[in-house]
C-alpha cells in the first residue's frame with residue numbers, strides 16, 4: 001500500500017512529462033501490436049495453406065505482411081527513442097526536485113544521513129525509478145494491448161478458443177503485481193545496502209590521508225567488503241524472486257499454447273485454421289509477456305528507491321520560510337530572550353540570550369570551544385531557528401523573513417568553509433555572481449592572498465582541486481575569506497577568519513579589518529583577540545548568554 005502510494009507520488013512528480021511518457025507507452029504498444037499482427041498474418045497464411053493444401057493460398061497474407069516487416073523495426077526504434085527520452089527527462093526532474101528538497105533540509109542540525117548514503121539516494125535510488133516506467137509500466141501497457149488484441153482476434157474466430165488462450169495470458173499480465181511484494185523486502189534491503197556501500201566507500205575516499213596515516217586501510221576495506229557482500233546477498237534474493245516470476249510466466253504462456261492445441265485436438269468448432277492462428281498469436285504474445293516477470297522486480301526496486309527518496313525528501317524543514325517575505329529596513333540586528341537547543345535530548349546552547357548589532361558596529365564574540373559561537377552564526381543565517389526568543393533584522397522579525405532575504409543581507413565565512421573543484425574566480429563568484437575581475441582582485445587583496453594568486457600561471461583561472469586540495473589550509477582559508485568579503489551583504493560574520501594563518505599574516509589581516517569591512521556591520525567570532533581588531537564591543541559567550549568581556 002505504501003509502495004503504491006510512493007510510486008503514485010513519483011508519477012505525480014513526472015506530470016509535466018506526461019506527453020512524452022504517454023507517447024513512449026503508445027509507441028511501445030504499437031510496436032508490440034505490429035509484432036502480433038505479423039505473426040497473426042503468418043498464422044492466417046499458413047492456415048489458408050493448410051486448408052487448400054498449398055501455401056500459395058496464403059499469398060494475400062504475405063502481401064499484407066510486407067509493410068509490417070518494415071514497420072516493426074521502425075516502431076521498435078521509435079519505442080526505444082521515445083521511452084528513453086521520456087525517462088531521461090523524468091529522472092532529471094526527479095534529481096532536481098530531490099536536490100532542492102535536500103538543500104532545504106540539510107542546511108544545519110544533526111546530520112540526516114551519511115553523505116555517501118545521500119549520494120546513493122540521489123544517484124542509484126533515482127535511477128531505480130527508471131524501472132517503474134521502462135521495465136514495468138511500458139512493458140505492462142504493451143503486454144496488455146497484445147493480450148486484448150489476441151482476445152479480440154480469436155474472439156472473432158471462436159469465443160471458446162479466445163477464452164482458453166486469453167485467460168492464462170491475462171493471468172500472466174498480473175505477474176508484475178504478484179511478484180513485486182515477494183521482491184519488496186529484498187529490493188528495500190538492496191537499496192539500503194547499496195546506500196551503505198556508497199557511504200563505506202565515500203567516507204574513506206574523502207579522508208584517505210587520515211585513513212592511511214592511522215594505518216586503518218585494512219579496516220576500511222573490510223567494512224567496504226562486508227557492505228558489498230550484504231548488497232550481493234540482497235541482489236541474489238531479488239534474482240530468485242525474478243526467476244520465480246519468469247517460471248510462472250512461461251507456465252502460463254505454455255498453458256495458453258497447450259490449451260489451444262488441446263482444443264484443436266478435441267475437435268473445437270473453428271477448425272485447424274483457428275488453432276494455427278491461435279498458436280501463432282500465443283508465440284507473438286510470448287515476446288511481449290516475456291518482459292513481465294522482470295517488471296515485478298523492477299516495480300519492487302522502484303518502490304524501494306521511491307521510499308528512500310521520499311523518506312529523505314519529507315524530513316521536516318528545520319527553518320520553514322514564511323509564505324511571503326517582509327523587507328527589513330536597514331540591517332541592524334537585535335536578539336531578545338533567545339533560547340536554543342540543537343535537539344530535544346541535548347542541553348541548551350543558549351538560554352535567554354540578548355544581543356544587539358547596530359548598523360556599522362563590529363562585535364568580537366569570544367568564548368571557549370563549544371560555547372555556541374558558531375551556533376549563533378547558524379541562527380543568524382536562518383540555518384536553525386530558536387525555540388524561544390526573537391531575532392530581528394532591520395526591525396523585521398526573522399519569522400517573517402525568507403532565508404533568501406536574510407542571506408542577501410548577512411554573509412558568513414563559516415568555520416569549515418569549503419572551496420569547490422572549480423577555478424578561483426568561480427569559487428569567489430559564488431558570493432557575487434556578477435562581480436567583475438577587479439572586484440575579485442580587490443577581495444583577494446583584502447584577504448591577503450592576491451600576491452599568491454597573481455604568481456600562479458593561470459591566475460584567477462587556477463583550479464582549486466577538490467575541497468581546495470590545490471592549496472594549503474591557510475591559503476584555502478584566505479580564498480574563502482575573500483569570497484565572504486566579496487559578498488555585497490551589509491553584515492558579515494567571520495567565524496575564526498584567521499584560522500590556519502601564520503601570526504604575521506593574521507596580524508596584517510586583522511589590522512586592515514577596518515578597510516576590509518568598510519561600511520558594514522561585522523561579527524568576528526574568535527577564541528582570542530590579538531589587540532589590533534578594534535571591535536566596537538567585545539562579548540563573551542558563556543553559560544548560554546552573551547556577556548560583556550574584557551579582551
Ligand SMILES: Nc1ncnc2c1ncn2[C@@H]1O[C@H](COP(=O)(O)OP(=O)(O)OP(=O)(O)O)[C@@H](O)[C@H]1O
Pocket residue numbers: 108109110111342349367368369370371372373374375376415
Ligand atoms: N550542526 C549541529 N548539530 C548539532 N549540534 C551542534 C551543531 N553545531 C554545534 N552543535 C553543538 O552545539 C554546541 C555549541 O557548538 P558551537 O560549534 O556553536 O560552539 P563554538 O563556540 O563555535 O565552538 P568552537 O570554538 O569549538 O568552534 C556544541 O555542544 C556542539 O556539539
